[in-house]
Amino acid sequence: MPLLGRQRMSPSVLSKSRNAPSHRRGLRRPLSSFLCRATALAPTTPIAVSPPPRSNSHLASSPHSYYHYTSILQSCVAAGSLRAGRQLHGRLLVSGLGSDTVLATKLVDLYAARGHVGQARRLFDGMPKRNVFLWNVLIRAYAREGPRETAVQLYHGMVEHGVEPDNFTYPLVLKACAALLDLKTGREVHECVLGTRWGEDVFVRAGLVDMYAKCGCVDDARAVFDGIAVRDAVVWNSMIAAYGQNGQPMEALSLCRDMATNGVWPTIATLVSTISAAADAAALPRGRELHGFGWRRGFWQQDKLKTSLVDMYAKSGWVQVARVLFEQLMKRELVSWNAMICGYGMHGHADEALELFNKMRAEAQVTPDNITFVGVLSACNHGGMVKEAKYLFGLMVDVYSIKPTVQHFTCLVDVLGHAGRFEEAYDLIKGMSMEPDSGIWGALLNGCKIHKNIELGELALQKLIELEPEDAGNYVLLSNIYAQSGKWENAAKVRKLMTNRGLKKIIACSWIEFKGRTHGFLVGDASHPRSDEIYEELERLEGLMSDAGYVPDTMPVFHNVGDDEKRNMVRSHSERLAIAFGLISTPPGTKLLVTKNLRVCEDCHVVIKLISQIAQREIIIRDVNRYHHFVNGECSCKDYW
């Protein structure tokens, strides 16, 4: 790199003289300030924009000059030395420079950065004149440190004081709105911006995209995004993250492709967001592609990228690979521990999850948080460990002083329900400090289903239907419970209620990735190009299964149709089609990963166990609740799910 050339063009040098405040422009710059510049520009300094030297002894000759103070203050800000800054603040007041906005801005910055927002505020309040810079710096302090409401109040305050917000103000306020999930103010700011000359600004637009995304309005975010004529990497990243954070991982993945097509190079943030989307979509081939891309771009040793890969491999069923990457991390942050622990938990590797949790506590570099406990508690739950779950819950409350959320209670209810300890589970629900939500009742219901506890199951379902009157799945479950216990009339009644309310069951769908493409299947789907072969394969397998004594269970089909038809409906369940497709299109021995939008039905569970044995394949089904690993005729859920 031509060092000298870069120094000459250094924007900081140019802008410093050009932007000097008018009342200072007439001042003859003391030699000391040139000395300071010269030091900063000396060829030995790696870059021209590096902070001024910490030692300012060479400036002592002109102790009261403006440049003297800006220079020292700048080093204080860079070094974060609060004490020196305070001393200087005192001297500024004495020397009559106390009302200078440039100096005040730097001081506000310093105080805020060191966590003394109150002090920054007092300084701000004491200023006779406040320009837009000063307002912005204080807003930034509150937008970063909180309380973020204050950032929004300050924004309103500056407008009332007749100071016009600029292209720096809007992104700051929008960031505060995003953090507060304050959509109302966010929209107001949007309206406001449109009337100013900053409506087209990339930074402002990026702020709007992010604000809408964080508030859950992906479509509004997209509308803003689409209106941007020239998009840079950050704006693309914001939009990709918007999809990922709002449960649309496939959109995020395709947008990443569009970004590359538009000639914008993915950054590390792009990869982290996209890999996380691939994790959510269980798109292992795509995730591996991104892994390779990150490697080639030279991001391979960055921990944040690795953490997203840990999550991606774990969610795609490659827990061991996730562990290898986890071990490679330079520094294990809380998020990395959580990703790995949760990864073990969701696959039912309860022992490994707990072992890692203990290791985390022993290393004591990070403290477990509420997410860690969701991870270990759900691990216990998949492993049926009641004692451990109760112990961990106590540990969380007593030792770590973490207030249990509904999710923690849900895990506990789940584990108790699994074990058939309904009294305890129900007492726990009744003793909760918050209103039980649908997750709690769903967990209780799940236990009731396993242990055929009709009484409590009915109650849980009534609650569920109250809470989610639009969710057809609840009605189906209730009718299934009645049917299982032979109460056909009740079953019919519930189904009628469902039709009367105009509710339709969500159509089951399963998908599998193959050669970078997602192959989706609906129930009874015949639209796949290889459909004939898929059904042939299923028939072949069924023949082998009947030889092994398998009889189809048509219980989950309640339509008023004949037995043969019921049989056909079960045999063409979406997950079976996806598995059959996987079997005929991959070499023997390849592990299959199928994702499903609902739960796996009982009959499919039996069938997939058999397929894993007959075809000698490891099959992983990721259903809406959990993972099932089928190996050699057995499932990791041990038939409890």
Place this chain on the structure above:
DNA sequence: ATAGGGTTAG
């Protein structure tokens, strides 16, 4: 002098 994007659970 100041500004926008990224990972864990649900």
